[in-house]
Amino acid sequence: MSLLTLEGLDLRHGLLEAVRGVSLELGEGEVLALVGANGAGKTTLLRGIAGAHRPAAGRILLEGTDITRVPAYQRVRMGIALVPEGRRLFANLTVEENLLVAAQRARRGGWTIDAVIEAFPMLEALRRQRAATLSGGEGQAAAIGRALMTNPRLLLLDEVSLGLAPVAVDAVYAALRAVIAAGTTVLLVDQDFTRAAGLADRVVCMLEGRFVLEGKGSELTREQITDAYFGLGRAMAVAG
Amino acid sequence: MTWVNDVVQGILLGGYYGIIACGLALMFGVMRIINLAHGDIAVLGAFLMYLLLQHWSVSPFIALLPVLPTMILFGYVLQRLILQRSLRAGILTPLLATFGLSIVIQNALEQGFGPDVQSLGAQAGSIVTAAWQINSQLSISALGGLILGTAVVIYAALQLYLSRTTSGRQMRAAAEDPDTAELVGINSRAVYARATAIAIGIATLGGLALALRSTFQSYSGPDQLIFAFEAVVIGGLGSSLWGALLGGIVLGVAQTIGAQINPEWSILSGHIVFLLVLISPRGGLLTLRSRRGARSALSGAGA
Numbered sequence: 001m002s003l004l005t006l007e008g009l010d011l012r013h014g015l016l017e018a019v020r021g022v023s024l025e026l027g028e029g030e031v032l033a034l035v036g037a038n039g040a041g042k043t044t045l046l047r048g049i050a051g052a053h054r055p056a057a058g059r060i061l062l063e064g065t066d067i068t069r070v071p072a073y074q075r076v077r078m079g080i081a082l083v084p085e086g087r088r089l090f091a092n093l094t095v096e097e098n099l100l101v102a103a104q105r106a107r108r109g110g111w112t113i114d115a116v117i118e119a120f121p122m123l124e125a126l127r128r129q130r131a132a133t134l135s136g137g138e139g140q141a142a143a144i145g146r147a148l149m150t151n152p153r154l155l156l157l158d159e160v161s162l163g164l165a166p167v168a169v170d171a172v173y174a175a176l177r178a179v180i181a182a183g184t185t186v187l188l189v190d191q192d193f194t195r196a197a198g199l200a201d202r203v204v205c206m207l208e209g210r211f212v213l214e215g216k217g218s219e220l221t222r223e224q225i226t227d228a229y230f231g232l233g234r235a236m237a238v239a240g
Numbered sequence: 241m242t243w244v245n246d247v248v249q250g251i252l253l254g255g256y257y258g259i260i261a262c263g264l265a266l267m268f269g270v271m272r273i274i275n276l277a278h279g280d281i282a283v284l285g286a287f288l289m290y291l292l293l294q295h296w297s298v299s300p301f302i303a304l305l306p307v308l309p310t311m312i313l314f315g316y317v318l319q320r321l322i323l324q325r326s327l328r329a330g331i332l333t334p335l336l337a338t339f340g341l342s343i344v345i346q347n348a349l350e351q352g353f354g355p356d357v358q359s360l361g362a363q364a365g366s367i368v369t370a371a372w373q374i375n376s377q378l379s380i381s382a383l384g385g386l387i388l389g390t391a392v393v394i395y396a397a398l399q400l401y402l403s404r405t406t407s408g409r410q411m412r413a414a415a416e417d418p419d420t421a422e423l424v425g426i427n428s429r430a431v432y433a434r435a436t437a438i439a440i441g442i443a444t445l446g447g448l449a450l451a452l453r454s455t456f457q458s459y460s461g462p463d464q465l466i467f468a469f470e471a472v473v474i475g476g477l478g479s480s481l482w483g484a485l486l487g488g489i490v491l492g493v494a495q496t497i498g499a500q501i502n503p504e505w506s507i508l509s510g511h512i513v514f515l516l517v518l519i520s521p522r523g524g525l526l527t528l529r530s531r532r533g534a535r536s537a538l539s540g541a542g543a
Contacts, residue, residue, distance in 0.1 A: 050423055076425035088420040090413045101413045104406055105425030150425055
């Protein structure tokens with residue numbers, strides 16, 4: 001059985017239909033990269049899966065259990081964690097407190113503060129610092145660490161490398177590989193297609209709220225992605 | 241020497257303002273709710289103790305024992321049933337909701353207890369009249385000392401709670417970003433209800449302090465609210481937790497010194513200090529701060 005199933009999911013911002021009738025099956029341990037232009041609905045989709053955005057229609061199932069109406073904080077305990085766009089750390093809490101606060105309602109599992117710091121060694125020296133003082137890369141590490149503290153089965157990552165220095169992106173992706181190797185299912189959004197596709201088993205391209213292209217990361221060509229990304233070849237995308 | 245005495249008496253009075261201000265600052269810091277019924281809730285607590293004492297001849301401190309948990313529960317239910325709903329409709333609605341609540345409480349108290357002025361000082365025994373005579377000019381009343389001591393204990397306990405406990409960390413996280421707090425497993429609504437429960441509990445302690453050191457009646461709430469509000473603003477509106485106690489002390493000292501100059505100036509001089517802070521460059525930052533500062537409202541409690 002797939003870990004996550006979306007059935008005809010509709011997510012709206014008022015009158016704007018950000019996500020339109022999206023269906024998806026995501027297997028346990030699978031890594032899916034979601035690409036698409038700004039405004040394609042990627043962030044809204046991730047927030048919908050995490051429970052921060054209530055769907056207008058459709059269903060979300062976790063291992064066959066309907067969680068469409070389950071509030072976000074309860075989904076955390078079921079094993080869904082979102083690393084939000086812009087990291088959204090609690091700026092006035094220390095790095096350690098940011099991690100601790102997420103551990104409170106966590107699933108059981110192997111992620112502890114020590115394990116997170118082992119995965120992101122740069123956090124060791126910053127434990128007692130307020131999160132507001134962190135650089136982009138440090139903040140992203142702390143944000144991913146905070147999500148990991150809940151011992152997620154499904155880790156949703158929004159704009160992983162946005163605003164990070166290349167060296168920080170390398171560090172974050174290296175840590176992500178370790179997380180994936182541990183068996184965590186990952187759904188990630190990143191503008192950096194090459195990196196995201198390199199990590200992912202499968203790539204889905206979103207355009208105006210719909211999935212327009214889907215394929216294995218290694219098989220899709222850059223042209224196919226570019227066309228789907230900008231909506232240039234919709235007819236072809238359906239075939240793809 | 242009279243000036244020294246004024247300052248000392250002002251500090252003691254400030255302890256009371258600090259207690260009254262604490263819950264107001266907490267609710268603002270965590271939820272951005274300005275609870276206009278805060279003073280009335282303190283007076284409600286005082287009347288509940290008064291009610292018990294009419295049937296039960298015990299010390300007001302004993303009467304506090306059943307009233308405090310009742311009021312804490314009231315705070316929890318108030319948040320869950322009324323304030324949480326009003327929060328969904330934007331920032332203005334909770335203000336209106338608490339304004340309405342204030343009127344409801346005042347009228348209910350008027351209906352239930354009449355317009356008479358009450359005090360619990362007479363039932364409290366020797367603590368109300370006892371004082372440490374330092375010299376002929378200066379004495380410290382035991383009650384004033386007790387109230388100031390209670391204020392310090394309340395602020396210290398709240399600081400420890402927010403910085404050291406699981407529940408307190410959740411409260412600071414939810415205060416800063418309720419949306420993200422939910423994404424790490426925190427039930428923000430439950431946290432908010434906890435914050436209101438604590439705030440109302442502290443307001444009840446303020447109600448007891450009022451009832452012991454002074455008098456109260458069904459319409460005493462708004463006066464207490466104004467002093468609490470002034471203390472919070474003088475203390476730097478949510479820039480730190482202890483600011484509210486400090487603000488209360490500044491207000492208290494301003495009032496006693498004003499009264500020394502001219503008895504009619506007591507309350508007025510407190511208001512003047514409040515207005516001076518508001519128009520000072522620091523006070524002018526208030527609007528700026530309440531946007532960002534809303535995010536850092538409990539920062540003083542942090543690491």
